[in-house]
Amino acid sequence: MSAKRPPPDPIAVLRGHRSSVMDACFHPSRPLLFTGATDGELRVWDTVQHRTLYSTWAHSGAAGVYSVATSPSLGDTVVSQGRDGICKCWVIEEGGLSRNPLITFRTSAYHFCKLSLVKILSCIMETHQNSCQELLPEKAEAGLNFDQHESVNVACKEKSVQVSSLPTYGPRMMATAGEKAEVELWHLNEGKRIMCFPHSSNSGCTGNSAKQKGLCMAVQAFVPPKSHGFLNILSGYEDGSMLLWDARNPGNPLCSVKHHSEAVLSLTVDAFCNGGISASADNKIIIYTLDYQTGSSSVKKEITLNRAGISGTSVRADCKIAATAGWDHRIRIYNYRKGSALAVLKYHSASCNAVSFSADCKLMVSCSEDATSALWELYPPSA
Template sequence: MDPIHVLRGHLGDVQSLSYLSEDHLYAGDSRGDLRLWDLASCRTEYTARLHDANSGILHLACLPDYGILLSQGRDGCVKLWAAGRTCALDRPTPLQEIRTGSFNFCRCAVWAPALDSPGGTSGPQALDSRPAAAAAAVGPAHSLVSGLAGDPRDLLVACAGHDPADVNVWRPAEAPSISTRLRLSEGINSGAETNHGMCMALAFLSPSPAPSHCETGMGTSESSRSDLEPLDEQDISTCGGGDVDSGGNKGAASDPRFIIAGYEDGVVALWDLRKPGRPLGSLRAHTEPVMCLDVRARVQGRSKGKGGAALQAGRENDDATELYDLVSGSADDKISCCEVRPGAPQPVTLTRQVQLREGGTSDVRIRRDGKLFACGCWDGRVRLFSVRRREPLAVLKYHRSHVTAVAFSLETNQLASASRDGTIALWSVYSSTSAATTALRQRESSSVSAGGV
């Protein structure tokens, strides 16, 4: 499979991607430059220098409903920028700057409560509706104003701390005060096994969609949907709405309760933000540092057998029984697929490890419909897997160097991949059920070699 388009123009390694809309893509590089790409013309529409050239842009999170673009550099700063009606930044200076004190490669995680108002939309049309007075009303760097329909004061940002083993959760409107610090308390779980080293990857857990008429396949029968069939917009809206994180996850409109952290020693740990003294549970998922992870609530009703029925029954009593799919990548040669159940005695369990031909995964993203995930690998390949079956679907080959970031668009499921070679490749991946099912069956019939994928 060849990419449908290739975007060229960055002078440094492209390190982060974030879709503004189906037609616009933000990209940040190692020189600290931001480019807004018009995907219709494949040309750069806007450029800006957001971070110093020595630190670069490590991570981007576009929140169009808030009129906010978040950027993170290796200068120990997370910055919130006002995104204007023309998709450019309204101001040459950030609305807010959080001094995290962290200078490693851990990308921050962003929690953005969804909009309850029916008029809340995303994309350029939403930016056009932003009152001109709102941008003009922005005061000093410490002040945040209401965005398009959401209030930036509701945002939460999780970052590695000054002590790189810590995780600090910030409410930008209250910075420089830290909202929550996740740190092992003195005398609790002391011992060598708790010395996990630096925090390397983070993700908030969004509550799963509430049960609805879209659920099928409970009990021993198979779901009537293919595990790779994308949900359409109506299905998504009827299966529950709510919070949207930087990856497009949806859930109930409230502050998050749980966060997943990946560490230098290969451990992934689940934390309860209300009990920051110790993690709820942990699992050694890798033999090398965890470089990336992504987590998404599993759509209820797609599990087979008694487990799915038990999960459904437990949900009525306690939302902590929800089930999440967790995928992590590392400097080793494995992709780890886990299940997360915050209410279980062992909340993080390994379901399968996929062997790769070569070691190193820079980024992993689960698609919004929860059907497949993409991994950007150090060998220049992008690998696609089925979430439910944890089996490989395809290997995308174009880049000549490390793939540093991958991102799915929210509507068409277009995939973008970025690389150290300075290019961005756009891919059309399994937008139809038949294509995805055929690919999986071909993989099953041919079987993957013992050497990995």
Template sequence: MTQDPDPFGVLRGHVASVNAVQFLTPTALLSGSGDGVVKLWDVSKRREISGNTAHSKAGVLQIARISPCHFVTQGRDGFVRLWDTTRFSDQANPISSYYCGSFSFTKCATMRSKSQAEAEFTQLVACPGSDFQEILVYDLRAGSTSPAIKMKIHGQARGMCMSLCIIQPSSRIANCTISKQYIVVGDEGGDIEIMDMRYGQYSLSKTEISTEKNPVLAMDIVSKASRIICGTSEQAIIGAELDWDAPKFKCTSEIFRCNYGGIASISVRPDERIFATTGWDRRTRIFHAQKLRPLAILKYHSDSVFDAAFSPDSKLLATGSKDKKIALWSIYQPD
């Protein structure tokens, strides 16, 4: 790619900032806005299929795909809700509502499944709790709306939980089984901490990501390389390698530093060849996931870009912005 690309399409329809975007299928896209509305789009026809006031006017914070037919939404009203795509309309009610009690900007996390064996773990949702250092894990398969696991980060100096990521050892790594599930917590003090779901309160290790003690605002995992990509409020994008034998992260060199604002989101493409970061500087940046070098800057939006999502087939990218628009991109096509 010799020059920064333009979007091949733009979706308009939200009347508030687009805070979250998520593909369900290669042609079905979900978006959530600052007024609590969630919309389902047909990307191939570039039109809205349906919309629903899924949360209060405090806004939608996160949308996560559970399966092609199910997804969860998180609002700044303290609720996480499970929805059926096949019945989604302006009159639809959620399948279940989970009250986590968080009114912060910390997004819930699910795990992307790459095989049928891993699919059961996409039914786990990690959320911030009402206590600013508490993490709640809900099992969507259970009949109860109470959390299956409660965890807590320790140390008042570290501040509140700012970002979450669910990870598991790669199947190619010796002595690692599918049953091992970990939550990575990015905190207000600039550290990331690994916690084992099986032991709840037990912290395995913590690593300093930001030497300037700035909050870790966003994270995503590159499982092939046992690497996590972190974004901070100091405009830095940082990579950390994970030693599964410890398990412990080893902070590597800073990948990139923006000139303005912080990092709003990080999204690794399903094929793990590239990842996208969005920021308050109105830019979406594309990086090589293995070599950790910048590839392109996407400049369409006129205000802060809050979220980015790749399609399941790795062919498309959607970005949502404070300018109330969703841009659609086709970049670095998969092999």
């Protein structure tokens, strides 16, 4: 895909939705893709045969499916979010999805902020999973949460596993926008709100300056390296600013930066949790770094576009490639480490809403208001 070559075409175009496709995500270990549309339909696709395996009306037509998410920590569970504030957890079965959701709960996210599952550094996840399966298989099968593992702590000490590497806040959590400028942390097993950023009891704290920044428009929850397992949250706001939070101090953000002049519509933290990419209604894409020792964020690369408006961002799991979904119907591909442009993909005939990479780094999906999702093979990782 050099400058002399035209950009590639998608390897497949997935048609079947009757309205705008708002979000898409891959299953972390199976050849499955999940897409959600504004009419409330949630579809499961086979990424090998490029066909629909299952379809259900997950949310009402008025609410639609605004976000859909999976993660390795959730296994065969997929989470859907509607614009009516309702979130649902579904189990993936042989015939498709469970007839009824495992749990349904109402959040305060009524606008355009998509949910975020907790992103955990792969080595931390492997340490936790291996220790649970080896030491307490019965609890591992039951979906033991990281915040409920006192017996695992004791067993880990006996096996010389570093307990501090196990997150205080478990992977079965999600972050969403809350009322006004708040960010909420929810427990997926119970459908209960655990925490709010800024904490409502700290009425006099500087964290309430978030209210002056407008609504929370984008959020990412993650467990950074060398954080002793404490959850961090990055949130973007209507005025273009971003706040970095530590769950140990929910009243005051670690830092506040303003890289954009318009509302932050999407932000992504990379797989190593050392930085990420953000995009806005303005004409800038920012590749940023995160420094947890100083509690700061800085610009690594600022990319200026000819046309404003990016709805979605994603960084591939190997942290080599990043992608953005634009209002101008274009998917842009970048070298994530250098920030250099690699390709502009021109297939969709309407605004692109989201873009996502598969866990094995072999596929990328883009979805659009033209009611289609496109599968791409871009710069496959070397064997």
